[in-house]
Amino acid sequence: MDCVVIGGGVAGMQAALSFRKAYSEKTVTLVDNESEVGYYRTLLPQFMNRTLPENKLFFWQDQDDPRFTIISGVRVESLERENRALVLSDGSQIPYRRLIIASGGRPVIPPVCGAAGIAGVFTVRSLTTAREARVWLPQHPEVVIVGGGLVGVKTAAYLASQDIPVTLIEKENHLLPQALSSQAAQLAEEHLLRNKVQLLLGSTIEDIQSSSGSISAIKASGQWVNCRTLFVAAGSVPEVTFLADSGLLREGNLEVNRALQTTDANIFAAGDAVTIVERDNFTPWTWPQAAVQGQLAAHNLYLPAPFSLSCLSRVNAMNLHGLSLVVLGIPVEGAERCVYTNPAAGVYRELYQVDGRIVGGALVGDITNAGKLHWMMNIGDRIDTDFTELLEPRLETFAKMSPSCAKLNQRAVFLPS
Template identity: 30%
Template sequence: MEHIVIVGGGLAAHQSARSLLQARPDARVSMVSAEHHRPYDRPHLSKGFLAGDDVEPQLLAGADIHAHARLKLLHGRRAEAIDRTAARIRLDNGEALGYDRLILATGSRVRQLPADQVRAPVHYLRTFDEALAIRAKLVEGAAVVIVGGGFIGLEVAAAARQRGCRVTVIEPRQHLLARTGSAALSQWIEALHRAHGVDIQLGTQVLNIGQADGGKARVDTSAGAILADIVIVGIGVQPNVELAAGCGLSVDDGILVDVACTTSDPGIFAAGEVTRYPVAHLGVTTRSESWSAASDQGCVAGRAAAGETDATYSEMPWLWSDQYHSSVQCIGLTHLACTYSFIGEPGSAQWLALGWSGQSQLVCAIAANRGRDLSAIRRALKRNEALPDVYLSTIASAVANPF
């Protein structure tokens, strides 16, 4: 019986296992996961979980596969090296695991502040256990300092406000959500958080985080010192590429894969946040930090490893974020947008921005409380169809992004 090994215990690994078990009734599958929990939903951790009172992780749909007779789960186990010549991986307990085919779904880890800046406990948010530890400190009246004004930091800020904490967000750049590169979105999200009482300090550098009296942390910044009951850092992630790089697979800020999720070794596939994959119709590659990419690409990697040749993934990245009672969705590659056209006033409660390349090609769309539009655009892009007229006609009014 062929043995297919998946390294990873997140969404991409889970979806790979599901599609593999379905596509190959004659194969056995092993999943090596450094996590101690069964695969769970990460987006919930920075939203409903922090704001609510769940005590267990929200398991992914189809969690029942983990009782499948042909699936062996190795929890709390880390793959340390891949020997491609012998077709086996070495685990952290010294055991070797042979494979016929291998799927790497090792995801990302949080980027950390430089060690010499941190002399007091700080929190990062990637796992269920980290979310639990953060929530325990989000008590009414607590002073919360969040370092980083990206999606995760702002979702934590919203949850902390909902729990009655006093919240300060420190962002070194002049804009929130700076990585999306959209002035309209940055200004809108800033206004939303200020309206909910968040103190936002833009253009501010963290210099040092030290201990203060009474168990508090003292955050020294370029704009002065802040005392905090809890410091949460959300300054991005880096892909876990070391396993792939260590065995000579092609890596460039992500494991390089083709549309069939195949790495530079035809017997090794990769899926999810750890990959850099081609966005076919734009002729570029990207690494997507989004739930939908991990889910869809995971399915494709599973089918490809099962020997199916018609499964492909080459979509524009798509992600959503819920903050307070608002929802933001982004699709595409915002850094390729030269001009934006709008449906709805960007400062209002609901608007849609369409980002166009220099060649008038739609390269991204951003929706504030207009998820239905984004779904229509996403569907058209997925099917390679022309956009509905209502969107195309806005291009005549496109203006340059002020950033």
């Protein structure tokens, strides 16, 4: 096989499709343990609350390409680098000339949530699980969600929109701790509270009760909460267990350089499975980064001098059923924060800058100019204008800026979230 891709999520599918475009005469095989590939995991909350039909989840449809083969429903058990082959769970092997590892992540499940045999406990990670939850929910509407990150918050917002009682538990003292400052997160918290989501911040799940084999209550911070459906959204870790004996892991991490190349010149990797080694180690964890990395890994496979990622950022965009939110990146040490706020309109916008360069920020309630601000952060130039003015949510803001920023007036596109 000219190229084999492990993983049918956004990084893997984008890698496979990009490889076919870049190397039209070569073949690509994609392997995934799920039965379906090429769908938006980020839309699973809307699917589970029945506001989105299943066919709208998919960003790819089979196009009957004889040079593109998909092997689904089987797991990669191990990688034999000396033979350039993958060993699959059905006992078969797949040879490769070049390999892209885009195996994604596996959910973190607190020990108390993993009690065997209790029905009504779900992760928000796969279409198979989402289908089960979609059927289960109407008869078991008292919901508890463990984890106040992007997945947990979005799931809470969309379930609450259907008048489903929801309690959201987050161990930190504010929601979205890996994405927002406490000030920016406050608007998201107020939005959920207005939609009758109960928040237990600074709390962890301590115990579970069941009745007739199904979950009935959970204990958090000393109090019992009725629970007939439990969603575990406590984050994920890279799924690289099949690489344990491959020699590719360093302290359990699959490390790549900015060209997404591993220590094996024939193997590249992308998405949630990887740790990018720069001055500091960087783990992507966002949909847009995974898509870009999949595309770049594919283009680099047969290049004598691979290209490097131009930007390492954790940008993400989402809508919490009525509250728009764009994350440009959490603050870095030594950064100065600039803020624009309009409490009456439910707007909070902040940027973090170091030496006149944007290094992070968040737009909550009004995402005007989000694409242009992200682009400005990516190019890394010093900004010769007042940051306070830059934060004002006015479309004409960039039109008044100096010629050095004129290129930012082009339309910027965000990937779906």
